[in-house]
Amino acid sequence: MKKTWTLTFLFVFVFAAGATGQEKAEEEKQHAFIGVAKCKTCHRTAKQGEQFVLWEKSKHAKAYETLAGHEAKKTAKEKGIENPQTAKECLKCHVTAYGVDEKLLGEKYTITAGVGCESCHGAGADYYKRKTMKAITAGTLDGATVGLIMPDEKVCVGCHNEESPYYKKFDFAAMSKKIAHPVPKAAESK
Ligand code: HEC
Ligand code: HEC
Ligand code: HEC
Numbered sequence: 192m193k194k195t196w197t198l199t200f201l202f203v204f205v206f207a208a209g210a211t212g213q214e215k216a217e218e219e220k221q222h223a224f225i226g227v228a229k230c231k232t233c234h235r236t237a238k239q240g241e242q243f244v245l246w247e248k249s250k251h252a253k254a255y256e257t258l259a260g261h262e263a264k265k266t267a268k269e270k271g272i273e274n275p276q277t278a279k280e281c282l283k284c285h286v287t288a289y290g291v292d293e294k295l296l297g298e299k300y301t302i303t304a305g306v307g308c309e310s311c312h313g314a315g316a317d318y319y320k321r322k323t324m325k326a327i328t329a330g331t332l333d334g335a336t337v338g339l340i341m342p343d344e345k346v347c348v349g350c351h352n353e354e355s356p357y358y359k360k361f362d363f364a365a366m367s368k369k370i371a372h373p374v375p376k377a378a379e380s381k
């Protein structure tokens with residue numbers, strides 16, 4: 192069968208190319224960022240678990256604003272950085288999708304949202320539709336195939352690491368608790 196043949200070819204290709212080839216294939220499958228305002232439309236009610244409301248109150252939502260503060264300016268100055276809100280050295284961890292091709296930034300994406308949903312859950316353009324979201328939750332669709340990430344410690348330490356001028360030893364369990372935003376149903380069934 193043609194399909195089987197193509198699949199076999201793909202496997203051979205991936206194995207032959209090794210890890211770097213695999214990484215490249217993943218890079219090619221880029222999803223676009225849609226911004227927190229989009230996630231808000233479905234994830235703000237108490238019934239859903241008000242993930243947006245909890246996020247908005249968190250430090251992640253203020254991460255861009257923080258870079259305009261006195262403390263940030265002081266640290267930046269020591270490093271010879273004029274304006275932390277435009278510096279790669281700071282933005283790379285204080286906003287979502289820093290350095291991503293502009294073509295992949297949706298109309299509602301804004302740098303001012305700081306560390307938004309998509310910093311942890313992945314770019315949302317291919318998973319945000321209700322039908323897709325429900326299929327993922329129901330287990331009939333693998334979220335990873337449409338870019339959805341259920342973040343583990345590895346995602347957090349992408350930013351919570353020694354490169355941060357204010358690094359504090361990262362305790363995944365304790366820090367996750369601080370930002371917890373479960374869907375009520377799931378919380379009840381535990
Ligand atoms: C059109 C409505 C809608 C939008 C927009 C939307 N979601 Fe969802 N999302 C849902 C629904 C419905 C569920 C299923 C939750 C439930 O069980 O009640 C869900 C589930 C999820 C889950 C849990 C998946 C799992 O495996 O259990 C995550 C994480 C999530 N959404 C993140 C996001 C993020 C991040 C965005 C924005 C990029 C977003 N959603 C935008 C409706 C939406
Ligand atoms: C894109 C980078 C990034 C990722 C990914 C990230 N964080 Fe953060 N986090 C930050 C930044 C930046 C701050 C500081 C924001 C500020 O104070 O303005 C922060 C602050 C926090 C705080 C508040 C700390 C305090 O002292 O109150 C908690 C809790 C936290 N993060 C937990 C997590 C967890 C858990 C994960 C992974 C599931 C995670 N973060 C992933 C960048 C990130
Ligand atoms: C490697 C990722 C990373 C980089 C790069 C980074 N930050 Fe942060 N920043 C964080 C995280 C994570 C936190 C939260 C503190 C923590 O728990 O480690 C934070 C917290 C802060 C805070 C709040 C500190 C507090 O205690 O209230 C300021 C201010 C700040 N960063 C400024 C900067 C400036 C200025 C730059 C650029 C020179 C920068 N950061 C670069 C990740 C980063």
Ligand code: HEC
Binds near residue numbers: 251306307341370377
């Ligand atoms: C700092 C990282 C981070 C940010 C920012 C973040 N989340 Fe999450 N989210 C997590 C983690 C960690 C989990 C738990 C993953 C797990 O259970 O495996 C989670 C779980 C969820 C779930 C599933 C809850 C359940 O009980 O099944 C939904 C829905 C969700 N997030 C939506 C959002 C939305 C919407 C936003 C933005 C308003 C957002 N998240 C922002 C890290 C984050």
